[in-house]
Amino acid sequence: MNIDAWLKSNTFHHSTFWDLKQLVDEKERQNLKISLCIPTLNEEHTIGKEIVIFRSELMTRYPLIDEIAVIDSGSTDRTLEVAASFGADTYFSGDILPSQGFKRGKGENLWKAIHQLEGDIIVYVDADITNIHSRFVYGLVAPLLYQPETQYVKAFYDRPLAFSQGIRPSGGGRVTEILTRPLFSLFFPELTALMQPLSGEYAVRRKVLEEIAFPIGYGVEISHLIDVYTKWGLYAFAQTDLDKRVHRNQDTRDLGKMAFGILQSFLNRAQQLGMVDVKSEVSSILRQFQTREQMFEQKQFTIVEEERPPIITVDEYREKFHA
Secondary structure, rough: HHHHHHHHHEEEHHHHOOHHHHHHHHHHHHHHHHHHOOOOHHHHHHHOHHHHHHHHHHHHHHHOEEEEEEEEEEEEEEHHHHHHHHOOOEEEHHHHHHOOOOOOOOOHHHHHHHOOOOOOOOEOOOOOOOOOOOOOOOHHHHHHHHOOOEEEEEEEEOOEEEOOEEEEEEOOHHHHHHHHHHHHHHOOHHHHHHHHOOOOEEEEHHEEEEEOOOEEEOOOOHHHHHHHHHHHHHHEEEEEEEOOOOOOOOHHHHHHHHHHHHHHHHHHHHOOOOOOOOOOOOEEEEEEEEEOOEEEEEEEEEOOOOOOOHHHHOOHHHHHOOO
């Protein structure tokens, strides 16, 4: 296991890449196009600030990215109106590849973006970040520009800091530490080197995105990591410390739904790889409890982690990019 060596060579801090002019020069030297995708669902309060910062810093001042696109799942607020007013290209996911139908979910948006956007590198950034900064893009793109062997760069936040009582560990979110990290420790120990495997910010080469499947919902990040790891190995990854990320927190029940979808995707991958043998059909119903007037009430949620196939298998995509 080569975790320590990988951490030294493939873990970065965003401040390493402060010279944005040098990044632009390297992008132009390699003749690359870079696209930014922001998947959305009802994000009218934060989407405008993200677009203003990314356009002003990374398109106007330093032309690092070539397009900013909001891919929306069907917002009922003013998300698309706000995004368009600040200069982003806006799309309803259902209008992209209409022959493939529409499925609501973040993973669906990410998958459709591969067809819609033109970049050789696609950067995904969540829409709910309140302390947004241009480092959320250039910190992820830089390792791809400077290390040809790197294919997929993940963000992480809150590096270890010393304080009077000792060291505060740099951990992921609650689902990462309670579910994902234990699963990786059991089945894919090298993937524990990724500080925050479920982070919503990452940059990937198109040729990699073309060849991996996309769960339409909560399982998309964990599936990506397993698929890229099994195809290309640990050294396909890099990760960048972005210091701090501020966003709205989800309550425990919502995290339970997330964990349920992630576990489905994980079991699918583990079974395909022959690591587990699930002999009976797995339920797609999550059961949770709430109290109402001193009575316990069971709530049931049907969560099915459907998957989109590698987009290279879609005829329209091949015609557009590989004719």
